[in-house]
Amino acid sequence: MTTDETGATAHGVLRLPDRILFGDGSFSAVAVEASRLGSNVLLVCDPFLLDSPELDGILKELASLNVDVTVEARVVPELPREHVEELIAAHRNSGADAVVAVGGGSAIDLAKLIALGLSTIGALDTWYGENAIPSPVLPVVAVPTTAGTGSEVTGVAVLTDPDRDLKVGISSPYLVPCVAIVDPLLTIGAPPSVTAASGADALVHAVEAYTAAVRPADWSAQLPVFVGRNLLSSPLALEAIRLIVPNLARAVRDGNDLDARRAMAQGSLLAGMAFGSAGTHLSHAIQYPVGALTHTPHGLGTGLLLPYVLDAVLPTCVPQLAHISEALGLRESNSEAAARAAIDAIAGVFEEIGLPSDLRSIGVTDADVPRIVELSLTVKRLVANSSDTPTPELIGRIVRAALDGDRARPVSEETNDQNRIHA
Ligand SMILES: NC(=O)c1ccc[n+]([C@@H]2O[C@H](COP(=O)([O-])OP(=O)(O)OC[C@H]3O[C@@H](n4cnc5c(N)ncnc54)[C@H](O)[C@@H]3O)[C@@H](O)[C@H]2O)c1
Ligand SMILES: [Fe+2]
Structure with missing residues (x-):
């Protein structure tokens, strides 16, 4: 597989509306x-x-x-x-x-x-x-x-x-x-809970598009709707992350903060442009059964799950997470530490906007875990987009860690070293 220096594939796919208009008014x-x-x-x-x-x-x-x-x-x-x-x-x-x-x-x-x-x-x-x-x-x-x-x-x-x-x-x-x-002005009246859940989802779209699997493109066949991380989607996803991370909590705290609302509107648009072709992956696959079980908003679930998913797939996407860290202006001594810093920064934003941090607090129990794992694996177009092989063991590890709010559990021994910022 040919890749460029950012680890993106050397091919690209975007499917977009004929016209996209953005701005106040x-x-x-x-x-x-x-x-x-x-x-x-x-x-x-x-x-x-x-x-x-x-x-x-x-x-x-x-x-x-x-x-x-x-x-x-x-x-x-x-x-x-x-x-x-x-x-x-x-x-x-x-x-x-x-x-x-x-x-x-x-x-x-x-x-x-x-x-x-x-x-x-x-x-x-x-x-x-x-x-x-x-x-x-x-x-x-x-x-x-x-x-x-x-x-x-x-x-x-x-x-x-x-x-x-x-x-x-x-x-x-x-x-x-x-x-x-x-039009960012249309989002001004959105209440904090809606701003939080939909803004969290936008961040998950951008991060999952940027960390999705690299998949070969068979140009002579019908492409899947989600083709994986690629050369055209990645710049959009990274810019979306750069816009959303510093502005999501501001928009939740003060719905009239126009600069934050503009950045969120632009960020969620760019994230949509990216994931519309690259696709999302495991947070979305696991949210499908979790959302149906708990009747919680989509973005609350994808946001809650993302840090656990990233902890688990980290060994397969260190360069991408390190780029995110760099885009956020975080300074770390090596790419592994930078990757962890990116996950912690994302988890920090979700904590700041008050998303629940574990599945138990939204009504999931130990008994639900096997069924959630089984159902997540049936969402084939999303699990196929995971950078790590989506085995029942991997998904089970993520769901159990998220159940208990245990950020340390999914990290393999290899990555569980002194560089970890928040255990
Ligand atoms: N098609 C996709 O690509 C895609 C991607 C992610 C999520 N979704 C779906 O989108 C839905 C969630 O969308 P959402 O997060 O935008 O929430 P929503 O559309 O469900 O709206 C939530 C609530 O906020 C209200 N609301 C919306 N904008 C408002 C505003 N400016 N001021 C005041 N109230 C406002 C709505 O009336 C509603 O009561 C879910 O069904 C989810 O599955 C679709
Ligand atoms: Fe989503």
């Missing part, structure tokens, strides 16, 4: 962008925006551009499958040319799933997994109000299926929105 572009896609738009709107001047503004502008609009605000966090199917059925005969989503990751994922449902025949579970969608779906304009899932730029939609023991993902290049409009 970019929200004003929503109506014009939507009008370029059709004259009949379904607007999926997060319920917190009902009766807001922002929604009012879009509706007036769309009317002035002669675009018919139907507003759908029945967004339920974490998206139960039956609810999504009901909404698809409700809008099946709407004749919509495009779907606009304004809201958190749940609203954007709902918009993607409705766009999919209106473009295809068949139950949602037909499309679970990777690359199962056969053809383009209705174009989506995605406008996030959290920072964030990165869903505005990824080909992923996540929902909850009560018939399954874990959350399910539908991943396809056809689900990448056509336009992403990221």
Whole structure:
């Protein structure tokens, strides 16, 4: 495998929207962008925006551009499958040319799933997994109000299926929105708990994209949606980490800190651009069953798990973690110490924003561990992205360490030396 000096592969893959607009006030572009896609738009709107001047503004502008609009605000966090199917059925005969989503990751994922449902025949579970969608779906304009899932730029939609023991993902290049409009001002009102969980998830996206496995690219076959760490995703992921680490706690502490909100919005966007192709790995694979079991927000789980995952895979990604350390301005005498310092800095941010630090405190028990391990291993597109071989032993070690909040346990003897900063 050819690699460059940063350890990234010498190949790259990015799948992105046709247009990405970023900056204060970019929200004003929503109506014009939507009008370029059709004259009949379904607007999926997060319920917190009902009766807001922002929604009012879009509706007036769309009317002035002669675009018919139907507003759908029945967004339920974490998206139960039956609810999504009901909404698809409700809008099946709407004749919509495009779907606009304004809201958190749940609203954007709902918009993607409705766009999919209106473009295809068949139950949602037909499309679970990777690359199962056969053809383009209705174009989506995605406008996030959290920072964030990165869903505005990824080909992923996540929902909850009560018939399954874990959350399910539908991943396809056809689900990448056509336009992403990221206005940091829209995130100002997000409450601290939402800012914390969605911001933690953004950091996990960036770190997992940067530490994902290097995987060979078979250009003559259909590429997996998540192709692993690569030359084009890595610079975006590293810049996202550099933006998010110093700003996440500031945004949680003071939601009106505009500089912190801007950095978080930019960081979560870059993280989404990176992981949309590189993919995430074990924190996400393990969060799927943990989230289904504990009904805790996605970002709370991925953030809680990330330090334990990194402790465990550290021997297989020392250079990448050392780059993160360098990007954060941490000074260490050797790359192993730098790698540990990076993990500790990330764990420190999660502690500062008040994420729980062990699985027991969110309701997981010893008896749940074998099932969590078994189910995590079924999330093949994510475990395949792990830099270390994803054996039941490795996943079990991570889950048991996270259960007890034991940061020391997953570290192998080889790495458990005097350089460790916080045991
Ligand atoms: N598609 C992807 O690539 C991807 C990636 C990660 C997560 N996800 C999914 O995204 C969902 C989580 O998204 P999220 O973290 O953005 O949370 P969310 O969309 O579930 O929103 C959480 C709560 O915050 C409210 N909210 C959102 N923005 C607000 C604002 N600016 N002001 C006030 N309230 C606001 C919402 O109304 C909701 O009540 C999960 O379902 C997760 O599985 C998707
Ligand atoms: Fe995530």
